[in-house]
Amino acid sequence: MDLRTYLRVLRKRWRIVVTTTIVMVVLASAYTLASTKSYQSTVQFFVSTSDSSDSAQLAQGSTFSQARVTSYTQLVTAPVVLNPVIEQLKLPTTAADLGAKVSATVPPNTVLINVAVTNTSAYQAQRIAAAIAQQFPKTVEGIERVSAKSASPVKVTTTKSPIIDRSPVSPRPVRNVLLGVVLGLLLGIGLAVLRQLLDNRVRTKEDVEELADNLTVIGTIPFDSDAAKHPLLLASDTHSTRSESFRSLRTNLRFVDAAHHHRIIVMTSALAGEGKTTTTANLALTLAENGLSVCLIEGDLRRPRLLDYLGLEGAVGLTDVLIEQASLADVLQPYGKHRLSVLGAGQLPPNPSELLGSPAMGETLLRLSEQFDYVLIDAPPLLPVTDAAVLSTQASGCVLVVGSGLVTRDQLGAALGSLQAVNGTVLGVALNRVPRANRVAGYYDYYTYRPNPGGTRTASHAKSEHASSRK
Numbered sequence: 001m002d003l004r005t006y007l008r009v010l011r012k013r014w015r016i017v018v019t020t021t022i023v024m025v026v027l028a029s030a031y032t033l034a035s036t037k038s039y040q041s042t043v044q045f046f047v048s049t050s051d052s053s054d055s056a057q058l059a060q061g062s063t064f065s066q067a068r069v070t071s072y073t074q075l076v077t078a079p080v081v082l083n084p085v086i087e088q089l090k091l092p093t094t095a096a097d098l099g100a101k102v103s104a105t106v107p108p109n110t111v112l113i114n115v116a117v118t119n120t121s122a123y124q125a126q127r128i129a130a131a132i133a134q135q136f137p138k139t140v141e142g143i144e145r146v147s148a149k150s151a152s153p154v155k156v157t158t159t160k161s162p163i164i165d166r167s168p169v170s171p172r173p174v175r176n177v178l179l180g181v182v183l184g185l186l187l188g189i190g191l192a193v194l195r196q197l198l199d200n201r202v203r204t205k206e207d208v209e210e211l212a213d214n215l216t217v218i219g220t221i222p223f224d225s226d227a228a229k230h231p232l233l234l235a236s237d238t239h240s241t242r243s244e245s246f247r248s249l250r251t252n253l254r255f256v257d258a259a260h261h262h263r264i265i266v267m268t269s270a271l272a273g274e275g276k277t278t279t280t281a282n283l284a285l286t287l288a289e290n291g292l293s294v295c296l297i298e299g300d301l302r303r304p305r306l307l308d309y310l311g312l313e314g315a316v317g318l319t320d321v322l323i324e325q326a327s328l329a330d331v332l333q334p335y336g337k338h339r340l341s342v343l344g345a346g347q348l349p350p351n352p353s354e355l356l357g358s359p360a361m362g363e364t365l366l367r368l369s370e371q372f373d374y375v376l377i378d379a380p381p382l383l384p385v386t387d388a389a390v391l392s393t394q395a396s397g398c399v400l401v402v403g404s405g406l407v408t409r410d411q412l413g414a415a416l417g418s419l420q421a422v423n424g425t426v427l428g429v430a431l432n433r434v435p436r437a438n439r440v441a442g443y444y445d446y447y448t449y450r451p452n453p454g455g456t457r458t459a460s461h462a463k464s465e466h467a468s469s470r471k
Contacts, residue, residue, distance in 0.1 A: 006193070008206060013192040020191060021184030028180030029173075037168040039122035041129040044160035045113040045136065047072065049153055065111040068154060072140065073104040076115050076132065081139050085131040102132070112159070122166045129162030200408045208402060208429050211413055218256060218399070218428030219249030221279065223435050231278040231309045232285065246279075249430055250286040253399065256427045262396035263369040265427065266299070268379040268388035270415035274403030275432040277305045280378040283430075288338035292373040295332070297343045299377040299391055301352035304345040306378050310335055317346030322360045328367065341372070352380075357390040365394055382415040392424030399427050404434045 010017065047065045075081060077099035085091070086098060104115045115132060119125035137156040144152040202208055205217045222242055256262070267280040277300075284296040297318060298306040307314040312333050320326035321343075332341045349355050368375045377395065379388035392398050398419060402412060419426055 009192055009196045010189065012204065013195055016192045016195060017185065017188030020188030021181060024180040024184030024187065025177060026180075028176045032171045032173050032176045035171040036120055038118050038120060038170040039125050039165060039167075040116050040118050040169045041122070041125040041162040041165060042114060042116045042160065043129045043133045043158065043162045045072075045115070045133075046157045046159045047111045047113065047140075048155050048157065065154070066109070069106050069111055069113055072113055072156075073106055075139065075143075076104040076113070076136060077102050080143075081132065081135055084135050084139075085128060088131050088135075089127055091128075098128070102128075117162070118169065122164050126162050126164040133158045133162060200410065201405050202402055202407050202409055202412050203404050203435075205431060207409065208412070208431060211409060212416065215416070215426065216256075216428045217431050218252035219245060219430045220434045221245045221249070221275070221430065221432045223404070223433045227275075227278065232281060243282075246282045246286045249279075249283055250290065253283070253427065257397075260396070262425075262427060263373065264365050264375045264377070264395040264397075266377045266379045266388060266391045266395045266398045266424075267401060268391075268398060268415075269381045269401040269403070270383050270407045270411045271403075272303075272381050272384065274381070274401050274406050276381065276401040277378050278309065279401045279430055279432055280376055281306060281309055284340060284374075284376050285336070285338075287374050287376075288336065288340035291338075293339040293341075293371075295341050295343060295368050295372040295375045296335075297368075297375065297377045298345040299356065299379045299387070301345050301348055301355065301387065302380055302385065304348075307342070307344045310342060312342055312344065314344040314346070317344030318364075319346035319349050319355065321346075321364055322355055322358065324360075328364070343368075353385070353387050353390050356387055357393065361391075362394050382418050383411060386418070389418045389422050389424065392419055393422050395424075397425040397427040399430055401430045401432050403432050406433065 047069050049065060079095035079099075082095040082098050082102070086093065086095065091098065101118045102115065103118075104113055106113055115129065115136075117125045117129040117132065119128065137158065140154055140156045141152040144154045205220065208217050209215055222245060224242055227242075253265075267276055267283070269276040281296065284294045287294045296306070298304050298314075299318070300306070301319065304314065312335065316326050316331050318331070321328055321331055326346075328343075331346070332343055334340070335342050355361065365375060377391055379391050382388045388398070400412075400415065400419075416426065
């Protein structure tokens with residue numbers, strides 16, 4: 001994945017990143033509020049040698065002291081120091097537990113020892129640090145003394161006395177929240193990328209075009225939960241966003257390979273339920289609305305639905321023409337006020353694939369292409385049956401209807417492969433059932449002009465609708 005791919009993933013799945021960041025910030029804030037406040041008091045010691053009468057001895061003493069301070073940091077938390085502190089302050093704890101609250105560090109190349117005492121009480125932290133400040137020099141002196149009569153060669157001096165600091169060292173709200181933001185962003189980006197890698201469904205224009213270099217999305221049709229009740233939206237609402245999307249599909253289809261006028265077009269999909277039939281019917285209506293003569297063929301000889309949507313009679317149709325039981329003039333049914341004719345499936349045959357690939361079918365399509373500007377065939381889906389692939393050999397090209405979120409990349413790739421196997425020409429993809437978030441901003445809001453009762457033209461702002469086409 002390159003940088004552009006990551007940016008596209010973040011733009012597509014930004015909600016995951018934002019949600020994860022908010023959750024991490026909330027958790028960090030909750031942890032901060034639930035945590036017990038801790039206070040700290042510090043004391044500093046300076047380690048030196050007691051004999052430094054000349055420069056040579058001073059240098060040797062400095063080297064000796066630096067070698068000693070590392071060991072003294074371990075001595076600060078040892079029972080030999082902490083047990084007297086516990087007895088002096090009468091603390092209800094052990095040397096091991098108290099040692100966990102005491103830390104000692106040595107700044108590089110120095111003979112200084114910084115001791116920090118942490119406690120839930122600022123006052124108690126200062127008391128313990130003060131007791132250590134008294135006890136530690138005594139302990140070092142006793143350990144370093146060779147005999148009871150000799151003096152200790154090491155001297156520990158307190159250079160910084162402990163004070164009561166009422167500013168808690170833990171928790172730190174600002175640091176915790178910032179850490180939550182950083183962790184949330186990293187985790188959110190990781191989840192977004194993981195979701196993208198695991199999501200194999202085709203949802204966007206980019207998902208379609210990644211399958212093949214020459215694959216083009218020629219139309220995007222928005223999702224509409226009401227499409228099942230009103231499949232022919234052009235007839236019920238000619239000014240909606242979805243109606244405009246079909247007009248855009250019509251325009252793009254007419255300019256696909258403009259040097260060759262593709263009169264006979266197979267409309268198919270990879271699977272059932274992607275909105276192939278309603279897309280085909282509405283596309284035919286838009287072509288006819290533009291003044292073109294269109295023949296709409298119900299080419300699904302297994303589960304025909306087209307005539308049900310159009311409300312037409314289907315007793316006789318294509319199969320009767322192919323077996324020479326009826327003529328085209330007898331079975332073509334006009335629809336609407338434009339030059340749109342519909343050819344139903346007729347009686348369902350036992351051998352649909354053979355019938356659709358027969359010379360009679362080729363001759364029928366040729367006669368229709370001479371009579372109409374466009375011949376649209378509503379074919380079955382590609383993966384369950386081979387009918388659409390067979391029809392593609394008889395047609396000028398195919399338009400593949402892809403339901404956003406309904407088909408996987410593998411399924412769409414297999415559907416394209418079945419068309420390539422018979423040298424079918426794919427004119428483009430109509431991406432159907434596209435959610436609002438995946439559509440270009442220009443599709444959401446646009447201005448239409450409708451005549452008002454007074455006869456003048458007024459501008460009305462048509463808001464985006466969630467639209468869908470279902471078969």
